[in-house]
Each structure stands twice: as C-alpha cells, then as structure tokens.
Amino acid sequence: MSASSAARRLTAIALVAGSVVAAAALPASAVQDRGPDRQRVVISHVQYNAPGPDTRSNRSLNGEWVNITNRSSQSVNLRGWTLRNSEGDRYTFRHLRLDGRSTVKVHTGIGRDTRHDVYQDRREHIWDNRSDRATLTNRRGAVVDTESWGRGRGHDRDRGHDRGDNRGHDRDRGDNRGNDHGDRQR
DSSP: OOHHHHHHHHHHHHHHHHHHHHHHHSOHHHHHTTSSOOOSEEEEEEEOSOSSOOOOOHHHHHTSEEEEEEOSSSOEEOTTOEEEOTTOOEEEOOSOEEOTTEEEEEESSOOOOOSSEEEOOOSSOOSOSSSEEEEEEOTTSOEEEEEEESTTOOSSOOOOOOOOOOOOOOSOOSTTGGGSOSEEEO
C-alpha cells in the first residue's frame, strides 16, 4: 500500500470516527427534534368544557377529559405519572401500561377504569373553562407535556384546538373545593 493511499484511509477513518463522536455528543433534545414525534407521550387533546350545562352530574363530570397519547410503537408504564391543573389538583396513575400508538382518556368523574378510559373519581369539575393548564409529569417529576387554554397560554406548544366559546366556568371556587379527592390515584 502506498503512503498516499494509507494517508487517505487514515483520513477517512478519522472522519468517520469524528462523525460518530459528534453524533453521540448531541444533546438528547437535538436528537429528538429531528423526527416528527419529538415526544413519546403527549397530551393530545383536552375537553375542558363538558357539553351541556355544568350540573356536576357524573355525566357532566365525565364530559370533561384529557387524552394522553403514546406516539411511539413501544408501550409505556404510566405508574406514578401525574396529570394536574394550574391549581395543583392532580391525578396519579397507579397501574396503567399505555400500549404503543394508543390513547387513554382521563375522565374527571366516577367510572370503572379500562385500558382506554380512567376516572379521577371527582365530584366536581377540575378544568377551568376560561383558562387553565394541564401538565403531565413522569414518575420522577419531570414535565413531559403541557396544554394550556385561555389567558396565560404561554407554553411551548399551542396546537390551536377548537376551544369553543369559553364563557363558562366549571370549577367551583367555594370553601369545600380542596376537600373533594385531593390526590386521587388509579
């Protein structure tokens, strides 16, 4: 092998090695931003204004919900994850494995949990029709996703969902507000 071909071969090896090192040194967020699915689990939709009058009936309560979607092909264990509103009311997932490319609907009211529907077992509305923020955190407390509406929508992602009229106000601001179910687990 000639000296010039050995030099070219060494240069090629150095370039490949440098590319591998550079790719490994990229922050995880830069790697995630390349694909259309930057996050595996997201808040895909919030129905904060239950259809019809806000009567606090179980039907009305279950008319407000949050969809949590796993956009990856692999299942994700949501045990210990929480969903909370801007007031700090939260729901903690207990035993739920969200299959790949599937969605679970988190209803406010009372019901029987399934793989696709879980219930917070609350007796009053949790999502404010005028302005609120749904925040999903993993078991380590890291924010996975947020979705806001109304005033103070400043967050990383606004999907422009049709939010309706926004004139109503579901949440009861009365004295017994915090006594309903606190940190409900499923």
